[in-house]
Amino acid sequence: MSRRPPRNLAALFDELNRSHFAGRLGGYVVRRSPITPASIEPFISGPPEVHRLATTFPQSRQIVIAGVLNVRPVVERRVLLHEMCHVAAEDEALFRGEHHGPEWRSEMYRLAREHGEAWAADEAKRYES
Ligand SMILES: [Zn+2]
Numbered sequence: 001m002s003r004r005p006p007r008n009l010a011a012l013f014d015e016l017n018r019s020h021f022a023g024r025l026g027g028y029v030v031r032r033s034p035i036t037p038a039s040i041e042p043f044i045s046g047p048p049e050v051h052r053l054a055t056t057f058p059q060s061r062q063i064v065i066a067g068v069l070n071v072r073p074v075v076e077r078r079v080l081l082h083e084m085c086h087v088a089a090e091d092e093a094l095f096r097g098e099h100h101g102p103e104w105r106s107e108m109y110r111l112a113r114e115h116g117e118a119w120a121a122d123e124a125k126r127y128e129s
Contacts, residue, residue: 007073009065012080020115025087030080032067053079056086063087078119081111085120100127 009030017025054065063083065076089103105124112121 007076009076009080012077013063013084016077016081016084020081020111020117021084021088025084028061028063028087030063030065033064034067054083056083058087078117081117081120082108082123085111100124 009032013025013028013030017023053068053071054063056063063080065079065083085104085107086099088107089101105127108120108124111117112119112124
């Protein structure tokens, strides 16, 4: 992880899709939401839980990342990988409304195991019941 991740979210999605998911995720539009009070609110009112920083909409095949000021590229990259694990989990689970179920967690553990993303295992553990 010596290279800075690109700030263009579509390019970052493509890069991570190739490097971390063998190119098997496709057909998603990734964008930043406008910077609004609602998108900044999680940072002001409480601990910035990653899942509040982005949402995946499987029906419209979109990932929307909160457009917040000064979010570090490394954080935005992790937020995107978290969402991409929802897509990879083929979310089934998203449609059932179980956002961080076993399929999603196993994708996160895979990123830790096979791609050196140790933070992903820590994050998945927080969702173990
Ligand atoms: Zn999530």
